[in-house]
Amino acid sequence: MIAGSVFHSLLINNSWGQWQMLNFKNSKKIIILFLMPALAFYLCLEIYPAFRGIFLSFYKWKGIGGSEFKFYGLNNYFEVFKDPVFLLSIRNLMRFLIVSLITQLPIALLIGYLLSLGLKGTRFFKITFYLPMILSVTAISLLWKLILAANYGLLNSILTSVGLEGLTKAWLTDPSTSFNSIILINSWIHVGFYMVILLAAILGIPEDIFEALKLDGANGVVVFFKIIIPLVREMIGVCIVLIMTQTMKTFDLIYVLTSGTFGPNDINQVPIGLMYYKSFIGDNFGNGSAISTLVLIFGVTISAIVYMKVFKENTSN
């Protein structure tokens, strides 16, 4: 029935008896139909698992079909908050979020601005900065493992060869450098992505504004701070949300860099890693789901605050 009406909406018989395509932008039925597959995937693969996770967080379950499944109230949450490793993972996540924002956003904005000037070699730099984004995280992690290895790594070899042997470290296992190394590698991977978003936003600023500023004799710094930043403010907000959600979801990079241990001795643990550990190593899907629910609440809250802040101010402006 629906298919029939859709068919008639798509094709009409014109006055010469020929079938021709109809502009169906205004047909709600067709729009809904085309959105259905994407919606189905979204509901099945994103929304349902999220709600299922919230549901499981109130139950005690070993994660094995046929094993005991009993209502546990808020006990999973109490247990999680009692775990010192969870508290450590939250501290790590906070550090991860802050350092990622501090490193990725300004660098991406600055590079985006420089590339928008149309200098020589712009295309080369665009590709180069974006390259880590299209490579597999596993491959990148292995590459960095080789660079940062304590005993045969490239970085320590370079430091030794230039007489800076005192600066060599076991970068990925020394507690003072391990997590920072991971954060910086993550920033290195993603900065290109945000650069592209911000570059597009900068290129979207009307040319006459720049010309007017040129006539007024404004220098690059003034243009950057007084024009670029305020005009791409909305896109910066989007980037902040994307950086935060990406950071909260980071699992594979840490997993490979720490050989699956998130250590040594949990020093690189993050909530998502702990969720995996609790569920699949500890056979405690209740605890694991409680952690994922907390991450979800945290993510949604932060995103909402950023969006409200950015968009509300933009609307009032």
Next chain:
Amino acid sequence: MRKSIKKIVSILLVVVMFTAVISMFGCGKNDPAKVEKVTLRYATHYSTTDPMFAVRNAVIEKFKKDNPNVTIEDENMAATQYHDKLKTEIASDTLPDIFTNWGGSEVYEAVKAKKLMELTEVLDKDTAFKGIFLDGQFKSANLAFKDIEGLYGMPFNNITAGFYYNKDLFDKAGVQIPKTWDELINVVKKLKDTGTIPWAIGGKDGWRVQHLQTALAYKMYGTKLGQDLAERKVKYVDTTVDSFKRIETLRDLGAFGPNPASVDFSLEQNMFMTGKAAMNFSLNVYTSLFESDTSEIKGKVGFFPMPYFSEKPEFKDSVYGGGSVVYSLNSKLTGATKEAAIKLLKAFCGMDGQKEFLKANAIIPVVKITDKIDVQPLQQQFVDQLANAKEFAGDLTERDTLPTMLNKLRNVSVGLLNKQLTAEQAAQEMDKEIELNK
């Protein structure tokens, strides 16, 4: 009329004859049409450099040849990833038809939920097969579950750990094989004086330090310690601080070289095989690797057991080792698939398979092999160590039903080596883990 009757009779005779011939063919045991085609998902955990890997492949090839009706879907991956795969497949109820595992707490919940086939019937139906196993092999800790009766894994191999040492480097340092802890410390100091790294350890991989910690703990308290800890009769803080302290002592002496917590297992082996390190405390399965053509120390490798503590002579022969890998079957198997899986299980755990693995110096067998098989002298010393042990046991957490304990022990052992934790803190962390999961 008579002619047509004759014709009909002769046609009938021909039909009867054909039917008889066809049904006789049908009676034939080897009629391929009668043999049900079976597909088995077979999962194992060997790295491609593992001496067991080549033998495993040869056994599979022979099995396929002998059983053309069986198609094997081979799923092999290195142990680290395999542990994750196993846990995920247990959780998603998609366990392979036949698969290797280490028994113990890792599969405890799956056994409890009846996901693994109970194998007592397999043994009872084939007494000849049952009779080949070593005495006490089925009582191995990794097969015994506290509150569950039955057999859920067929023993495949035993393991034990000891010291490999470089004879040349020992001669250069003028040291002899140490028998006691104090002698070991002396050897470490003298080796260090020669500029050699005394002892290669891959502290980045938690299991390397944990094996050492467990071996030391057994020399101090005997193998019963594991059981007492699992039954919560004793606390880690009261019984394991000493073993952690010994690792601290070795670390502070520089026994493991600089940054041992950043050395992974492959680098550890490389350090020993290239003569950069003089000793390596490791499992018997690596004898053939150290004596292979790729090894720079081929022919120079010796063995000695973990030295004992002179103040604890009663535990001199308490050894880290015993039942290791087992083969388990998915409890959902029925009919021809079940029969094929049992056949494949016997190909590995049975006499023929075990002999093949022993010939390659890849395992300490679980069966009584009476034939004379030439085994590398180094491997033989490991076999003898286990055979002559007063008592032996696997990982300290082997009998624990809390699945995170082994991981926790590995984590704190690495933390100790990395100076993140003291010996006391490492033991306290273990008790905290129990407290947290009460």
